[in-house]
Amino acid sequence: MSLYLFPPGDDPGPSFADLLRRVHPHSGSSAAPASSVGDVRHATTIAALRYSGGVVMAGDRRATEGVSIAHRSIEKVFPADRFSAVAIAGAAGPAIEMVRLFQTQLEHYEKVEGTVLSLEGKANQLAQMVRAHLPMAMQGLAVVPLFAGWDSLRGTGRIFTYDVTGGRYEETDFHATGSGGRDAKTTIKIGYREAMSRDEAVELALEALFQAADEDAATGGPDPVRGIFPIVATVESSGFSRVADEDVAERFASFLDRRRDAVRGAGGDPT
């Protein structure tokens, strides 16, 4: 490690990714393997939705490797910085690396420039990273992040989705992606209302993950035996905060009670 000083006309500026390319030109994910790699760890369902004071982001805890469960308590929802969150679906290895680079990039910009990037600026930075990852995605190692945060300029929560080519799309209210994304998204779509409270939005996100786990083998449901529950985080004007595991466990317990009653009441088989 040394002191990186550059002549004024040739300075990488506040971009950490550019700095890394300059000082470690051979690192990074630009070189794709010649043929597709076999089964690697995949992280699955993630969801985000807007509520009156911000956004909720949630992800299950399962990672799969082909048809087996590779990890039961992987984390897919991360703080990107104080006012935004990023969640990942797809090949877990490169996805987690991308998150680490993204987090460093945002903090690096903030420290060098002395100001925080706008939410849109952060979303575009992530799009560039997804685009740079395209050669790997072509080999089956696709990474599809979900980005959400509090836009302090507009005073609202915003959600951004991506495709493997680095395309960046803003969602108006909610989105879910990953293998159980379809089921999660349908659940949110049915339960979504304008200007929900934080509590309601957290409940809906948990229900969406429950329904996804119910239908999709690669999505993990709540695991009260081991005490593993989905990760839920909110971003609002006060910043990123993670909903405590105990809180999530309690919400799941009462959700399951309600469902049991509903199934019994309908005369169905509670199993």
Place this chain on the structure above:
Amino acid sequence: MTMPYYVAPEQVMKDRAEYAQKGIARGRSLVAVTYDDGILVVAENPSRTLHKISEIYDRVCFAGVGKYNEFDQLRVAGIRHADTKGYAYSRDDVDARSLANLYAQYLGQVFTHEMKPLEVEILVAELGTSEVGNRLYHIAYDGTVVDEQRATVLGGDADTVAGRLDQAYEQGWSLAEALRACVSCLAGPDRSLHADEIEVAVLSRANGRRTFRRLEGAELGELLPS
């Protein structure tokens, strides 16, 4: 044929040191002290946007006096060093000592080999997990490093201010006490400094992972008696 003039190396070094000292002496002073919950850095700085103090990493901050463009370049290089190191290894592996050494090497190199020495004096401070672990590295224009435990003063009037600070310093004082003492030491007996003439930042254990925080506006006003 004209012969180049011979100048004794002692004279060269003396001239360069004088040049750098003159440049630094034109600027205002800066003090850093430890207090019960962290490290406090106070600089006399009328500008709200051209900072003398800034964040390097989770527990490390930077402060510079002298020529702004020169210490700002060093500040950015420090952030680059810390971020690449934390990214390559782990966040726990970034420390002030290795950065202070790099700065010292660079400043020493420029002082002996370049036409013009850098007209800066810098501080690299690291917040320890307890008061014993706090580190203040004071690096001079020629690359001399001084490792301080409790307090240090940078800038033109450093000796006078340090004398006053030595009298005022109290082990384990609170933020408000430390801040008031620092401001009156910077101001001296003949004048007083107001909240809009100083720049204040802390590395505080209360701030979570990123311990650096600026004290500005109303918060600073409340801590300082007007």
